[in-house]
Amino acid sequence: MFPEIIAGVAAAGAAGGVFAYGAAAAKSQLFGTTFFGAPGASKQIALTYDDGPNDPWTGKLLDVLDKHSVRATFFLIGKYVEMRPEIARAVAQRGHVVGNHTFSHPNLIFTSQNALRGELERTEAVITQAIGQHSRLFRPPFGARRPATLRVARAIGLEPILWSVKCWDWTAPSADYIVEKARQRIRGGDVVLLHDGGHVAFGAGRGHTVEASDELIRRYKGEGYEFVTVPEMQTALVP
Numbered sequence: 001m002f003p004e005i006i007a008g009v010a011a012a013g014a015a016g017g018v019f020a021y022g023a024a025a026a027k028s029q030l031f032g033t034t035f036f037g038a039p040g041a042s043k044q045i046a047l048t049y050d051d052g053p054n055d056p057w058t059g060k061l062l063d064v065l066d067k068h069s070v071r072a073t074f075f076l077i078g079k080y081v082e083m084r085p086e087i088a089r090a091v092a093q094r095g096h097v098v099g100n101h102t103f104s105h106p107n108l109i110f111t112s113q114n115a116l117r118g119e120l121e122r123t124e125a126v127i128t129q130a131i132g133q134h135s136r137l138f139r140p141p142f143g144a145r146r147p148a149t150l151r152v153a154r155a156i157g158l159e160p161i162l163w164s165v166k167c168w169d170w171t172a173p174s175a176d177y178i179v180e181k182a183r184q185r186i187r188g189g190d191v192v193l194l195h196d197g198g199h200v201a202f203g204a205g206r207g208h209t210v211e212a213s214d215e216l217i218r219r220y221k222g223e224g225y226e227f228v229t230v231p232e233m234q235t236a237l238v239p
Contacts, residue, residue, distance in 0.1 A: 023109050026143045026162040026193075032150035035230070036162040038237055041189035043225050046233045047072040047213065048163065050101055050139060053080050053087035054197030057206035061196050062094050064210055068217045070227040071095050075139040075161075078103030078123030080202055085130035092131040097229040099137030100124060100158060105199035108140050108149045116152050124156075137161050137230060141199065161230055163193040169209045170195050178212035179219070186220070189237075191230060 021028050027036050037046065052058045052074055065072055074091050076098060081088045092098055102108075102119040103126075111119070120138065127134055138158035140149060150160050165185040169178045182192060194213065198204025217227060228236070 023146055024142070024144055026166065027164065031145060031147045032160070034145075034150070034160040034162045035191070035234060037164040037191035037233060038189040039164045040187045042233075042236065043188045044228050044233050044236060045186065045188070045220055045225050046191045046228050046230050047194060047216075048075065048139075048161070048191055048230065049073070049194050049196040049209075050075045051080075051105070051195050051197035051199050051204070052076055053084050053091065054202060054204060054206065055084060055087060057204075057210060058087050058196045059090065060210045061206070061213060062090060062096075064214045064217070065096070066094060067214075068221065068227075070217055071097070071229050071232075072227075073097040073099060073135075073137065073161075073230040074196070075099045075101035075137070076123075076127060077101050077105055077197065077199060078119070078126045080197060081123070081130050082126045083202060085126075088127065088130040092134065097137070097231060098127060098131060098134040099139060099161065099230075100127065101139050102141055105141045107142060107144050109144045109146050111149075113148050113152050116149060117156065120153060120156060120158060124158075135231060161191070163191040165190045165192040167192065167194055167212070169206075169212065170198065170204075172208045172212075175208045175211035175215060178208060179215050182212075182216055183219075188225065189233075191233070192216075
């Protein structure tokens with residue numbers, strides 16, 4: 001997924017590695033400030049899930065999170081919310097934070113400002129219709145952005161959120177693979193990127209992610225870490 005972004009930037013004749021880094025690196029602040037956690041700053045971990053809602057995996061994940069009394073942050077694709085609003089409602093009703101992941105999951109490096117505004121506003125509308133008031137958080141698909149992406153998002157009151165730990169769960173051969181990717185990177189104060197759905201099609205298999213989430217929570221709670229939502233982590237970092 002993410003190598004495709006770099007390749008796409010290069011193919012479009014972008015200004016070399018600097019632009020590629022600013023456009024696709026989750027921790028880059030080159031094109032504007034985004035929140036990706038504060039790695040190493042605390043014993044908090046924020047689990048985030050992209051590309052839902054998704055049947056049956058979002059529901060199975062919600063059961064795992066309930067079992068551990070953990071609240072997470074879900075960045076939902078608008079067209080899937082429109083298709084299955086009851087799953088989005090279940091996410092909100094169980095106490096999780098819901099954010100905007102665009103309506104159709106385009107690569108925003110190549111999306112016009114008008115098209116981007118339409119993607120975001122349409123998603124806000126369908127999420128509001130499904131669950132009512134929700135967060136003003138926004139995650140760009142693939143993490144891909146350019147300066148105009150962040151300007152448009154902020155102009156309509158959305159806050160861009162990226163991540164500090166990527167687990168490659170969309171191509172993972174097993175739950176153990178996902179857990180090991182996380183273990184190599186988690187230092188505390190991390191926003192962890194996972195997926196309960198898939199942008200290519202509704203119904204993407206995410207069993208490995210559900211199993212890995214169960215193990216990650218068990219392991220890191222046992223080591224004294226606290227699992228929080230993105231807004232809770234942001235609040236904790238305010239001096």
